[in-house]
Every structure is written in structure tokens, then in C-alpha cells.
Amino acid sequence: MIPRLAIAIVSLLLTISFPVFAGTEYVFSCKKCDLHGRYGMGGGFFFDEVSTYCTNKDHFVSISWNRGAWFIPRPVRKDDGIPIYKCPQCKTPTAKKWPIELDPKRCPRCRSTNIITKETGLQYD
């Protein structure tokens, strides 16, 4: 007979494996300032990521790294408590974390709440 605890552990492992760790891609558009872009959320099974909005070129940039890597990107500074990273494309410290957990419903450029975010249906790992 299999002990009840073992069954509980196995079913717990099954529920947390997929697709919780998969990243989801979203499209963003702001009706006020016409900013468009795509951003990912969540990270994958083998990597983790931070989505940012880079003010240097007005683009969304994902900063990702392997799970368990010794190197994890750290913000270069904070602006009003929001972490700012070095943009991997522009190499300038202008990539601001977005969406921020506290206030995810505002456009990162004009701060308008008149935005649309939609899942593209794409999941990646």
C-alpha cells in the first residue's frame, strides 16, 4: 500500500511543474501616446526574466538569465522604488522594470491608464 503522504507529495509536484513556469507573451498598446510593444512575463522553466521599458529608444526589453546562474542582473539604480536596469540593447541605464507589481495598469511612457494588454497566446520555455 502506498502511504497517503507519498500520494500527496506526488500530486503536489504534478500541479506545480507545468505550465506555471512558462513565460507568457503579451502585446501592449497605449491609446493615448500610441506606444506599442511586446513583453513577456513569468520566465521559463530554465530561465527567469524581468520585463522592462527602455526610455532611450522607447522599446520593451526583456532581461533574462538562466535559472540557478551565478550571475543575476541587478538594477543599476532605483527611481521612485522602481528598479532600473542597463538595457541589453542600448547599453544605457534606462530600462525600467515594467509592469511593476504595484501599478501594472499604466503606460510606462505617458502614465495613462488608457492601455490595452493582451496575451498573444505564445508560451515559451
Ligand SMILES: [Zn+2]
Ligand atoms: Zn502612453
Ligand SMILES: [Zn+2]
Ligand atoms: Zn534600450
